[in-house]
Amino acid sequence: MWKILLYLVAEQAFWSVTIFEQRATVGGIPDRSSKYEQEFVTPVYDELESNIAKSSKWQLTTKDLSSESASSQTTTQVYDAVVAANGHFEVPSMPEIDGLAAWTQQHPDSVLHSLTYRNAAMFKGKKTIVVGTGASGSEIATHFEGVCKQPVIVSKRSHTPGSDDSATRLMLPSIVELVPQGRKVRFANGHVEQDVGHIIFCTGHLCRFPFLPQIPSLYDGLCTRNLYQKIFYIGQPTLAFVAMPMKSVPFASSESQGAAIARPWFNRLSLPSEALMRGWDEAFLLKYGSRKATPLEAAAFNVSAMNDLHGWSLQATKWQALGNGGLGMLPPRWGEIEMWIRERLGQIKAAFTAKGEAPPSYQDA
Known part of the structure; x- marks a missing residue:
């Protein structure tokens, strides 16, 4: 404003x-x-x-x-x-996923939206799924590298198998079902992850x-x-x-x-x-x-x-x-310079983090 x-x-x-x-x-x-x-x-x-x-x-x-x-x-x-x-x-936008309501009821602290995300401390050592690869999803996934149980699992709607996988990230397609018992997450390609600690929706x-x-x-x-x-x-x-x-x-x-x-x-x-x-x-x-x-x-x-x-x-x-x-x-x-930077912003942030430097927080700014 x-x-x-x-x-x-x-x-x-x-x-x-x-x-x-x-x-x-x-x-x-x-x-x-x-x-x-x-x-x-x-x-x-x-x-x-x-x-x-x-x-x-x-x-x-x-x-x-x-x-x-x-x-x-x-x-x-x-x-x-x-x-x-x-x-x-x-107002967070949440996708309609089979089992999401039951999962949230049984494991209320394990599901959140990027709107309420503050830092990666609560995810330390936990198997974590990031849903979405927009600006928030990409940045939060970068925060999780080296903090959560590796690799960080990222769910992407238009995923091509193996296209974005790395030592720190496992890229998977959309989630189709959540099973509270055993904390299982089923993806569109049939892949199932068990004992999932947290799911963070970066879905706009x-x-x-x-x-x-x-x-x-x-x-x-x-x-x-x-x-x-x-x-x-x-x-x-x-x-x-x-x-x-x-x-x-x-x-x-x-x-x-x-x-x-x-x-x-x-x-x-x-x-x-x-x-x-x-x-x-x-x-x-x-x-x-x-x-x-x-x-x-x-x-x-x-x-x-x-x-x-x-x-x-x-x-x-x-x-x-x-x-x-x-x-x-x-x-x-x-112009071209600003567009060049924007297109590579995720890589720039990852390189910055890889150097061992932490970006300033809102409180530090």
Whole structure:
């Protein structure tokens, strides 16, 4: 959210910007302090409602849950525009697997999602399965090397036998069944692992908008809908969203989205007609909406979208007071170097760990 704020302020056009933070402290997802875990119970967004008024302004009703003495009183304010920056990292997505419910009931501490993962200490010496090979899965599997019982077992949907095996990792296809007795895990190729200590699902997250119950068409379970460029709510573009695309480069993408939001709201850029925006949404749905995009497709789309937003920002009407030749604050643009690094990020992290160096924790940063 802070990246978005920078671009809104840089436009020098907004009288007041209010931020509603759902956590006890600012920082978003990187804020993983134990204090937060102990104190934070209910997100402010569960008590936040918004309504589209006839005047095209937004009425927001909030309740402060940060204090034990907080009353049930609410506060209502009216805004010209709203940015929903809750992202998609709060609700874990879990696959449907035969036996998962029974396994979780009998061995409740053995199953978790990457959302609640903090460090590898609890997995020391245990046979561990990592489900998923996205950014979180790859990084967590790297953390487990030399800590868990070797090799680390990694379940990958589109696995080719032997393609990614190494001395420290055993690559297997999707899990098809969990058997609590004997802690057995059966894979799609018939392979069975016994005495499994832990299973960590790195299977992504679901979008959740409890504060917008009157707009039920935002998410269909696979992707967000009715959002032009995955940012502007079609038909009411004074409602904008950030960090919606999965497998994105979150910080750089959020900057690009912040620039894209600020310029039309300051009337330095014009959005397409509603018909053209709906056409964009339908084209996206036809290409990706009926299935999950592959990691390569998602990465290519997100980098392309980020660079397109950079180019779009350059088309804004110049205003000399904004500096930078009248262009104002510009978002990042990725080139060959950034893509080269991203494609090899897993190898870079593995090489760093192999040198015996530990990456700094969130608390150390």
